[in-house]
Amino acid sequence: MSNSVRDVVVIGAGIIGTMSSYLLSKRGLNVAIVDADALGSHASGLAFGGLDPLHGMGLPEPLLDFSLHCFTRHQDIARELRDVTGIDHHFQTRNRLYLAFDEDDVRQYDTSLAWMKDVSMFDVGWVDGDDARRLEPKVNPACVGAMYQQGAASVDAYNLTLAAARAAEQQGTELVPQRATGFKSRGSRVDAVTFADGQVNAGAVIIAMGPWSQLIADWCDTELPVQPLKGQILRLRYDGPAFDVALNYRGNYIDTKPDGLVWTGSTEEEEGFDATPSATARDVIWQNAVQMAPDLGKAELVRQTACLRPVTPDGMPIVDRLPGWDNLYVATGAGRKGILWSTGMCDIIANMVMQGDVEVAGAEHLRVDRFARV
Structure with a gap:
């Protein structure tokens, strides 16, 4: 992998990592997912999979519009992933x-x-x-x-994660079974994600490591308030x-x-x-x-x-480009709403990487700098 170059390297093979990889690879980017653990082996694969945009943290304000966007996207993506992969993740009204x-x-x-x-x-x-x-x-x-x-609705969270990964692979995404150990950077750009016996060079990096996203404090001197x-x-x-x-x-x-x-x-x-x-x-x-x-x-x-x-401290996710970095992004912190919010979070992060803007209702409430405000 030492000579490997990817447009985007995603660290984490849960629902955020796999879904964002699918959306980016579908738009023509060359993507790699780095994770030593099996697909969906943590919260994404064990979650209940409830899709209820009317209950939870941040509701009704400020995240109702965002949650409704996420729910609608699940309806579209359910059909799309089933058609593309043949994997049924059992989207059903409940x-x-x-x-x-x-x-x-x-x-x-x-x-x-x-x-x-x-x-x-x-x-x-x-x-x-x-x-x-x-x-x-x-x-x-x-x-x-x-x-x-x-x-309201529900899904099989593991099958959803698996379907997103398979769809991404069909678009050229590579699964790299390695544990990320850090970054190589120059100035405000991350050039590569490193692991024990190599690295993968990256045009952009997305942190989608769930609660382990806090580990990047040792990699890029950025504290993420995620527990x-x-x-x-x-x-x-x-x-x-x-x-x-x-x-x-x-x-x-x-x-x-x-x-x-x-x-x-x-x-x-x-x-x-x-x-x-x-x-x-x-x-x-x-x-x-x-x-x-x-x-x-x-x-x-x-x-x-x-x-x-x-x-996160306020119960709402972080989906943003990290301050001080040109090409380092994070999507994590969705708590008990991770499966529901995954579609909207991945829409935001994919839009940021591709074009720098967002175009998803409520995205402004998910910026990381809200924790630095007085």
Whole structure:
């Protein structure tokens, strides 16, 4: 690889790295993805894959327009990737019930409904407890009502990452199974990404390393405010009927996935870079699941996963060219919204690399210099 030259070198083979590589290679650039780990072997491949642009950090302001852009792009890219690769990442509409068990929950949802009802892409309204159970009979009898959101979606996050990588490869992207160790630079330009036994020369470099993006502080004297947030998910075998709608309550969720298993989670743990599943998390997740759907107390645990999501202090991603550098870019920090936001983040970064502008609604809120403002 010592004589190899690429228009763009992307460090990281998660959803951001693979999707941005696909978009850039489709536009004719010569791209390489550098990562010693397997495709989607971290958060991108283990994520639940929910696509709900109305809930999460930065919503409704300042990221509603950005989130809606991301959701619409998923609809387009789902068809495109399936046609190009033959890999089905199971994009499907999944309506959701956000359950309420007391008056505090009801008041919280009333606040959300006040603005969500005006988002034309979705039909969001209130149902009482009986109607919630008609929509999903497994809902806890103690549920007093729910916010019913029609039009959200979900994907198989691993297959999405795999499809993006395969599509990129078909456009000429090379996967380089090496661990990046640093940069070679001249002045304000990065010339190469180095690894233990070589390097790959680059016209531009994109950092898409999830929480490990903070490592570039040692490579280019730039501090990125990105930390790992551990999240754990249970995959359950449940002998009853599949869930007709996804259930949500205070950051927890339940849904039947295309693999036939019921997925439920997720935790938010500040445990550094420890990605070990724990019995404590298992018990908490299962308890929360049983509160939403008591029948899951009879389910069988098939698999417990843990991954490290990249998060920033304000919960919103960083997608930008790094200050002081002409050709060094970063896209990370999407936390629990990484799969949803991946399409918009990659649109932004691809536009920056190709033409210097952005043309994606809300991109101005994702600049890295927001953390330097007083």
